[in-house]
Amino acid sequence: MASRTSSKAAARKPAKKPAAKPVKKKDAGMDLSSKAELQAYRDMLLIRRFEEKAGQMYGMGLIGGFCHLYIGQEAVVVGMQMAIEEGDQVITGYRDHGHMLACGMDPKGVMAELTGREGGYSRGKGGSMHMFSRNKNFYGGHGIVGAQVPIGTGLAFANRYRGNDRVCLAYFGDGAANQGQVYESFNMAELWSLPVVYVIENNQYAMGTSVARASAQTNLSKRGASFNIPGEQVDGMDVRAVRAAGEKAVQSCRAGNGPYILEMMTYRYRGHSMSDPAKYRAKEEVARMRQEHDPIEQVRTRLLTGKHVTEDELKEIDKEIKAIVNDAAEFAQLSPEPDPSELWTDVLAGA
Amino acid sequence: MSIEILMPALSPTMEEGTLAKWLVKEGDEVKSGDVIAEIETDKATMEVEAADEGTVEKIVVPEGTENVKVNAVIALLAGDDDLPAKKKPEQNADVAAEPVTKKDEKKQEKPAAPKAQIVEVAADPDLPEGTExxxxxxxxxxxxxxxxxxxxxxxxxxxxxxxxxxxxxxxxxxxxxxxxxxxxxxxxxxxxxxxxxxxxxxxxxxxxxxxxxxxxxxxxxxxxxxxxxxxxxxxxxxxxxxxxxxxxxxxxxxxxxxxxxxxxxxxxxxxxxxxxxxxxxxxxxxxxxxxxxxxxxxxxxxxxxxxxxxxxxxxxKFDDFVLPIGKARVMKEGKDVTLVSHSHGIVYCLEAMARLQEEGLDVELIDLRTIRPLDIDTIIASVKKTNRLVTVEETWPVCGIGAEIAARVQADAFDFLDAPILRVTQKDVPMPYAANLEKLALPSADDVVEAVKAVCYR
Missing domain, CATH: 3.40.50.970 (Thiamin diphosphate (ThDP)-binding fold, Pyr/PP domains)
Structure with a gap:
């Protein structure tokens, strides 16, 4: 949960079984062009560097409250974003910085919201967990675990009501997958053939509780079975696999076949939030995921071994990304705090 | 001896209905479970089943009769001669009817209970003259x-x-x-x-x-x-x-x-x-x-x-009748005490006011209509005139609407108050099912009369 501390969980022994089981690769038809790979590399790297900077700024006391970093999971949002079109909607929970950047929201506005400044997307009134962008069709940023699932289903309902062919991506985690409202949503979505892809980001831990300790059925892609919703497990560390599965699911939704479930097998390198020491898992488990499955390194290696790009060219991209993130950090510190009069605005809309 | 067939209650709040159609006529044999009549309420048309065997002796309320009170005798059934003579209520199979004894008691205790008097309320003064x-x-x-x-x-x-x-x-x-x-x-x-x-x-x-x-x-x-x-x-x-x-x-x-x-x-x-x-x-x-x-x-x-x-x-009768949100309505002006209520609470107030009028108390009644944002200005203006305030609502007292109004009024009109503000609310217990206990738990016109008199020191 976004607001729970982990002292109890932290005191327990590390979970015995490391989790991530990347699904067998379906190589055929999955490959990306070198141009697309390069774009994916850039997009994922932006998220990683942004999150590293956010972690640093949190440590300096510039970011308050809760801050849930997306490091390790970058391939999921970047791959899914490659599968959708302009006008499709995105909604997620509280680990949302990556989604916003993938949707094309300005890193400055996101970082300034983290610092609670006037230049933030919510003018400093939302914070890390509550940001939105109508322009980029990003509908939040929701702090209550699972609440975004019926809301995303409602965005899909609006698409069907209007008779357009827009699709909504409703992201949630393995923890939220146990909330009752998720199944209420599955039922209505299938009943009414709503165009929504439920993207379960299974990063193996709901805060400190491993999937095996919380879920009777650990294959979350099967959670729609009794509603007749098709589901697939996807290697969420491989941006190619994510994009391929995403395209299939999105096309199915767009064709009017109703909802689709994609369980992204992924992993977060950092704790649940900045205040989580992550003692529920072995350091070796994290290290192995980083070494063997890192989503950015995978792309980098492919680009270099395929000689699509030189080390120097990649360094150039790294430099550009670093500059974007540094600008965002600077903006987020220079942007003033909201005017005290802002306390009373935006409670109700004027009729 | 005949068995009385009574007008059944078909929902928790039904008081009367229309006897739409008889499906039997005098002289017909009926068995228990036969559909004998159709009754229309404001919500639906429902079938009434016989609960006894016998011959329809007399149809007391002809079909098409409107406003038939629940428990009124609508027909008589000549029962089986072997059975001891007794009165039996007719009931819809799907709706639990009240037991015989209670109905009889009710009839004895309250022969045609007179409808409670309520004060007349003028049309909304904000409406233009000549409104149809x-x-x-x-x-x-x-x-x-x-x-x-x-x-x-x-x-x-x-x-x-x-x-x-x-x-x-x-x-x-x-x-x-x-x-x-x-x-x-x-x-x-x-x-x-x-x-x-x-x-x-x-x-x-x-x-x-x-x-x-x-x-x-x-x-x-x-x-x-x-x-x-x-x-x-x-x-x-x-x-x-x-x-x-x-x-x-x-x-x-x-x-x-x-x-x-x-x-x-x-x-x-x-x-x-x-x-x-x-x-x-x-x-x-x-x-x-x-x-x-x-x-x-x-x-x-x-x-x-x-x-x-x-x-x-x-x-x-307007093509497009839209009211402003956040505006209370003074339903009746008065000079002695202000009553503030909303929704069904108004029913208690109107009945209480008729009685208070007889005792010479002139009550001002405000219907909040919107609870949030609260139209505190209308309440304050009224209290400044009457100097006394009673709030009436159907929820519990703790942290209720009356509590909020009392806090706001004492802050904004402290010097105008001639008596403590009193609240009439549901009693601070979960709602009981038993009829007598439910009545005790709910606020009543009696409670309102008592509170108004208390703030007027009468």
Whole structure:
């Protein structure tokens, strides 16, 4: 949960079984062009560097409250974003910085919201967990675990009501997958053939509780079975696999076949939030995921071994990304705090 | 000896109905379980089954008779001669009838109980002179408000349990499916949390959902979506994202439905910045304010009252009758004491005021109509005139609407008060089922009379 501390969980022994089981690769038809790979590399790297900077700024006391970093999971949002079109909607929970950047929201506005400044997307009134962008069709940023699932289903309902062919991506985690409202949503979505892809980001831990300790059925892609919703497990560390599965699911939704479930097998390198020491898992488990499955390194290696790009060219991209993130950090510190009069605005809309 | 067949009660709040049709005639043999008549209530036409065997001896109330009181004798049945002579009530198989003894007692104790006197209330002074009125029930007024807004705006749709094919558990959405089709009148599964959240999402996307809760008791399943998603998102998004959504349905005690179906939630929702809370009494206010609620860009909690659904009022005959949200109505002016209430609480006040008038007390009655934002100015102006205040509501006293009003009035009009502010509320216990205990738990006109006299030191 976004607001729970982990002292109890932290005191327990590390979970015995490391989790991530990347699904067998379906190589055929999955490959990306070198141009697309390069774009994916850039997009994922932006998220990683942004999150590293956010972690640093949190440590300096510039970011308050809760801050849930997306490091390790970058391939999921970047791959899914490659599968959708302009006008499709995105909604997620509280680990949302990556989604916003993938949707094309300005890193400055996101970082300034983290610092609670006037230049933030919510003018400093939302914070890390509550940001939105109508322009980029990003509908939040929701702090209550699972609440975004019926809301995303409602965005899909609006698409069907209007008779357009827009699709909504409703992201949630393995923890939220146990909330009752998720199944209420599955039922209505299938009943009414709503165009929504439920993207379960299974990063193996709901805060400190491993999937095996919380879920009777650990294959979350099967959670729609009794509603007749098709589901697939996807290697969420491989941006190619994510994009391929995403395209299939999105096309199915767009064709009017109703909802689709994609369980992204992924992993977060950092704790649940900045205040989580992550003692529920072995350091070796994290290290192995980083070494063997890192989503950015995978792309980098492919680009270099395929000689699509030189080390120097990649360094150039790294430099550009670093500059974007540094600008965002600077903006987020220079942007003033909201005017005290802002306390009373935006409670109700004027009729 | 004949067996009396009595007019059955077909719902918890039914008091009378129309005997639409007899399916038997005098001299017919009937067996228990045979359908003998059809009765129309304001909600539906229901069949009445025989509960005894015998011959129809006399039809006392002919078909087509309106306003037949519950428990009136509608026919006589010549029973089996072998059985000892006794009176038996007729009852619908699906509805639990009250036991014989109790009915008999009731008849003996209250022979034709006179209808309580209430004070007359003038038409809303804000309406232009010469306004024409139609007689409408609150139920019809709410239906018309939705239908008019759905005709006006393609983005308005209604969803909830039994709203479409069944036409509403309380028949408020009657006729909407036929006019607007199942795209805009959507039957949902029993899944309050889910469809409330779905409605919020649809509102984020720019639609204007009307979400009906079969009763607000069930909205507790959905309260996270109402508060965390609908009410707070506008603020949390810095004004970017709003939820133009109406959550509506019956709220508060009905009759004999026990603790889990009798809860008045006005103060729960009134607590939340980002919500608008409306709780009308009359059909005109129900119509004008529901239309305003549907047009409002904010999430609105629209609290109706089951007991009032069937009550008839004058409704202005306008093409487009919309009332302002956040404005209380002075229903009757007076100089001695101010009564503030809303929704079904007004019923107690009107009855109490008739009695107080006889005792020479001139009471000013304010119907809040909107609970949030509270029209504190109207209350303060009245208290400055009368110097005494009693609040009346059907929820519990602790942290209720009366508590809030008392706090605001003592802060803003302390020097004008000649007596402590008193609250008339439901007693601070869960609603009991037993008829006598339920009566004790609910506020009453007696309670109002007593409180008004107390603040007047009489």
């Amino acid at each position: 009125f139609v007689k409408q029930t609150v139920r019809e007024a709410l239906r018309d408000a939705m239908a008019e807004e759905m005709r006006r705006d393609e983005n308005v749709f209604v969803m909830g349990e039994e709203v479409a094919q069944y036409e509403g558990a309380y028949k408020v959405t009657q006729g909407l499916l036929a006019e607007f089709g199942d795209r805009r009148v959507v039957d949902t599964p029993i899944t309050e949390h889910g469809f409330a959240g779905l409605g919020v999402g649809a509102a984020f996307a720019g639609l204007r959902p009307i979400v009906e809760f079969m009763t607000f008791n069930f909205a507790m399943q959905a309260i996270d979506q109402i508060i965390n998603s609908a009410a707070k998102t506008r603020y949390m998004s810095g004004g970017q994202m709003s939820s133009p959504i109406v959550f509506r349905g019956p709220n508060g005690p009905a009759s004999r439905v026990g603790a889990q179906h009798s809860h008045d939630y006005a103060s729960w929702y009134a607590h939340i910045p980002g919500l608008i809370v409306i709780a009308p009494y009359s059909a005109a206010d129900a119509k004008g304010l529901l239309k305003a609620a549907i047009r409002d860009p904010n999430p609105v909690i629209f609290l109706e009252n089951e007991v009032l659904y069937g009550k008839t009022f004058d409704v202005p």
